Amino acid sequence: MPHIDFEKSLNPEQLEAVTTPDGPVLVVAGAGSGKTRTLVYRVAWLIQKGLSPNSILLLTFTRKAASTMLERASELLGIDCQRVCGGTFHGFSHRMLRRHARLIGYPPNFTILDRADVQHILKFLCQELGLTGKDKRFPKASTLGVIASKLANLDLDIEQLLYRHFPHLGIHAEGIYKVIEAYHIYKKNHALMDYDDLLINWKRLLKTHPEIRQDVGSRFRHILVDEYQDTNSTQAEIVRLMACGHDNVMVVGDDAQSIYAFRGANFKNILEFPRLFPNCKVIKLIRNYRTTQPNLDCTNAIIAHAREKFTKRLVAQRAGGEKPILYRANDELDQARFVTTQIRNFLSDGVSPSQIAVLFRAGFHSYHLETELNRCFIPFEKRGGLKLVESAHIKDFLSLLRILINPYDRFSWTRVLLLIERLGTKGVNKILTNILMTEDPVLSLESYKTKASWRPKTKELALLLKRMRKCEDLSNVMKNMEAWIEPFITSNYVDDYPRRLLEIQQLRAMASQYDDLASFLADLALDPPEGIEDTQQGEKIVLSTVHSAKGLEWQVVFVISLCEGRFPSPNATLNGDEVEEERRLFYVASTRAKDHLFFCYPQYITQAGGGSIPVSASRFLNEIPTSLLRPWKRPHLAKRHSGSFAARGAPTSAFSGPSSPGSKADLPFNPGQRVRHPIFGPGTVVQMVTDEKVKVCFDSVGDKTLHLGYAKLSVI
């Protein structure tokens, strides 16, 4: 094991946190202050002190965060740290619950419900209870889902909850109560757990079974928790219970970066931590290593307006830097073009694509930018927004797999049976009420007696399931299931079934990493992939929702659509607390930049139904003193080219828009000269169009007119 010089690698505060011998530690760390570094070194320090890696538990917000940290710790120590138990609260709880499921009356292979599943079940139950027909204004399934979750997390009864958070739904209290109750029974009867159940049941198990508590306490001698501001009270309690007997807990968080209150997270957990662990050590990290002073002045100004006082004022450790740029665009298209142009500049300056990110409030805000980037052949990766597993065909396929694991999962049965022609909700319910009562629903379905036209299909399904559940080979199972569902996909999605079939095939490729179906399905539910893994390698710029950008950093960051109606989200502007969270969200976004930070906002946005409306700059932008920003001067209106190549679909507009100040066209090119462009590759100069524009015929993409202020053409 190599020697690590902790003193040299860490600042005094970090060092103190890392080398705390035993007992509870709370690290309050500002953005970019090296909290990940602190955790990584803590893991390294503990292992170097002789602690076995598998007696460390590292809980993070995403699974990826945990694995990156462990990779770094491995590098540091020169030994394999993968034996450290790392993951999310939900993932860890799930593993523990599977082991002890019988104790709470569940089979070990219970199904995990995602948000959409929950909503479907709630909707079904509303229909069953006759609540939707009677009153059209009964809350929708999505609202009921939020209520169910808050009820599970907030320790309030329905009346209090409705009074406090949904006063307008008070008249439906009785109906809501009935649905929620039915929902709990439904989950229990069909071996289902939602995200909240994973945590709550694990907490309950720890609470009621001292032997489990003791077992966990002696197995994991040190518990480290990242992003503590985004944990909820249940998670805080779980930490408290799991640390019984040793209190070796280190939690790291930043109350100013709490952005998951909408989901039950409670940043007051940080303030309450010292009360849960009375003799805890509190350490503040306020040195910022990520960015430069001008950026920091700006982000400090953003959070200074927060209603709660966040007293950490960060100090930059890096010299130099320039003020963030503010760009006021005409509309969203103009904004997209500006960003694209700037990105091209950075790329031609040699900035790596993976060091550039565009951040926005909601998934659909990047729509214009995506088309613009596509036109310019700039590859990007989108994070956040709609996930692969949320599309209908994938859910159908996963339902088929889920009934194989959990034959009591009525919800999945419904989805699958509805695929069959001439089977609708009524028919499905009739079948299911009959077969789910029996010992073996699959066998019952096989021998289900009826003259209905769908009979051959259901029998075929039952036989397939009967065959497949005996099959050990996962890839074989996937292949057979795929074959069964293929005709349904082909006939249901006439216009784009090839794409959907391909995605199902890709799912099979993902499953090949697993030995058993149950853990594959659990991982899909707990850590849904963003999309299909791209086969083509190569670095890409990142488009991401602010939420998905949490904990990451890039050299160049654009925060776009900073206008009223987009950011803050219009749904949040009625409620003071929610506006506060939006502000913290803006703070998180702007603290992701290492060097270059851009704020953009359009003056017109397109509404859902079509048509554009004028909007003002985001209230958060107006809170930043103008002296801290550099407004971008647009020299003249952008003018689009309408040359011949436009008809061929080649990019035309990327070269219009405002030019960067100080960029000059200095190198005149001569026709026939060979040049190289960082994106388009080699080409031949056709002619100089104006002083600043040159027309080049590229070997790869044909004719382009380039603005010399942007395009870094080199002579070859």
Place this chain on the structure above:
DNA sequence: TTTGCTTATCTTTTT
């Protein structure tokens, strides 16, 4: 009862 067609309604953010 199921299906197929049309129209409306949205679209925060996510383990």
Place this chain on the structure above:
DNA sequence: GATAAGCAAA
């Protein structure tokens, strides 16, 4: 642009 809901027809 995708899905839910509404309505008429088989």
